[in-house]
Amino acid sequence: MHFASDNTAGVAPAILAALSAANAGHMPSYGADPLSAAVVARLRAIFEAPEAAVYLVPTGTAANALSCAVLTQPWGAIFCHRNAHIEEDECGAPEFYTGGSKLVLVEGADAKMDPEALRRIIAHTGRGGIHNVQRGMVSLTNATEAGAVYTPAEVAAICAIARDFKLPVHMDGARFANALVSLGCTPAEMTWKAGVEVLSFGGTKNGCMGVEAVILFNPARAHEFETRRKRGGHLFSKHRFLAAQMAAYLEGDLWLDLARHANAMAARLSAGIRTVPGAHLLHPTDANEVFAAFPRGAHRRLQAAGAAYYLWPFDQSLEGDAAESLSARMVTSWATTEAEVDTFLAHLK
């Protein structure tokens, strides 16, 4: 029962096969290979953005931190949700790669920034002139760190506020495919048509070994991104192996099918939890993450049975009153089976 994270799943077989196939002979390095060029063309086509600049990096943290670095100055504020991954789980990488930008945290349910809270805090920031951190950029995560998704209209509302203050918008799309198939919109509608300027397009959590694409819909900052990627140590020399993963991921509808499966498993788990007395969901299950609370005794049964998942937040303890509820995060992936979900639910009941 593997629900700790989609990061714990293996590599989807078609993507692993593509890595092996890319291993034949020699190819130009640092992205000059034909596979890398094909991936750029494919992503431009998928996003209906023929002028976009596209770069591959090995981790989501690199994608996010480098995206922030080209969108704001060291004295700028990065407005993001208080539970954003760039705030809670990147060890200060955005602050590091921007040269010191300050993350300014915004409230909102389900880890979605509340638009009016965002507007208020942007207006408040920098009001004291040179003495204050200046307004820099906005970053939102879709699907969010609470497993919810922003609709295209909600993305557009955030971007409209950012635009009122002349701020660019970045989207952390580590689980972009999961959000996309949940929404049923187009990739363009979820991003640049709503006002997003830079996207971290995730592949790792959804079946790749380790590759993310940064898509700059406005290519004006492309050269700066390239230099920052190299200077930050994130330009792969054997770049064909990043490209081979992304090419296989985007082949046909594989990326969408993998996400649909993960989301379907989360929906199955979520629906099952709803039927269990004493258990309740904490956030909507819009994508592939399920947040729920259930009695400590149920957690003890599940963990004794070998279920892997995180208490959420991490610092809760299993010691204490068995009837008291603890909250948890369960994440499904392309590799999750119905049997795993049903076994989890059987132990929960």
Ligand SMILES: Cc1ncc(COP(=O)(O)O)c(C=O)c1O
């Ligand atoms: C929402 C979100 N963004 C970014 C990342 C960063 O990805 P990585 O762990 O590959 O740096 C993660 C990691 O799981 C994530 O959950």
Ligand SMILES: C[C@@H](O)[C@H](N)C(=O)O
């Ligand atoms: C760090 C941890 O949150 C990771 N990003 C995950 O989603 O599993």
